Amino acid sequence: MRKWQGLTVLLLVWLTDGMAAAEDRKDWRKSGTTADKVEQILKTLPSTSHVMLEVGARYQDLYWAGKLGQWDFAAYQVEEIVKLIEMLQISSPKRAATAQVFLDHAVTEFDAALQKKEWETFQHAFGAMRAQCIVCHNSNDHGFIVPPEHPVTAPSVILNLPR
Ligand code: HEC
Structure with missing residues (x-):
């Protein structure tokens, strides 16, 4: 009985290790090539x-x-x-x-x-x-975006204005 329990634990450890490795392979930050990483990072640049x-x-x-x-x-x-x-x-x-x-x-x-x-x-x-x-x-073809001359409030907590 003991022996089977030990084997089950081993099997579980092996399976979860395998799953973590598969996860790592999907995670470009850990396992991507440098070219993949650059490509992905470029996509996350702020617009x-x-x-x-x-x-x-x-x-x-x-x-x-x-x-x-x-x-x-x-x-x-x-x-x-x-x-x-x-x-x-x-x-x-x-x-x-x-x-x-x-x-x-x-x-x-x-x-x-x-x-x-x-x-x-x-x-x-x-x-x-x-x-x-x-x-x-x-x-830049966005002439409809016109910042107000007198903003009615401001977001910074430092200024402590009503929103
Ligand atoms: C390099 C040119 C440029 C400058 C300088 C610029 N803007 Fe813009 N702004 C844009 C463009 C282009 C958009 C449209 C965004 C898009 O197409 O992704 C925009 C959009 C915005 C928006 C709308 C954002 C949203 O999605 O709701 C605000 C607010 C704004 N600009 C404020 C300002 C203010 C205030 C200034 C000056 C302090 C300023 N912008 C200077 C190019 C510029």
Whole structure:
């Protein structure tokens, strides 16, 4: 009797090991060739719309950081928007040229505005950025996407606004 029990345990161990190995073979991250891995990773790169959801949220946060006088947080949002657009140039090469137009023109006024720490000047810089968001949407056949001039709220918990 003991002997049979021992054999059953062995058989079970062997079967589950085999199943795990089969699972591993299906999991390209563990067992794919380098070419497979690159191919799969490329498919998981964020699309423009994914990147834009974050850009849109940071755009709202930027506006309200300025409005509430949280100038360092505003500067941080500008940096993060720039980094996202630079990332988009890599993940979506067909947007690279129009993204560069944005990088060259959208944030030029912020340095001065954030040093002045003044809502009026900040609003002007924000308006200049918004104009470039619109330019890029137009050049990419998405002119119907128009970011608001005065976002009514912002998502960051740091700003603690009602949603
Ligand atoms: C490189 C050009 C480019 C720039 C710069 C750009 N956008 Fe976009 N945006 C797009 C494109 C293209 C789409 C449509 C997404 C798609 O086709 O996958 C889009 C879509 C969006 C969307 C809709 C996302 C969704 O799926 O609901 C928002 C919001 C948005 N952009 C906000 C902004 C804001 C705010 C700025 C400026 C701070 C900006 N975008 C700058 C190209 C750009």
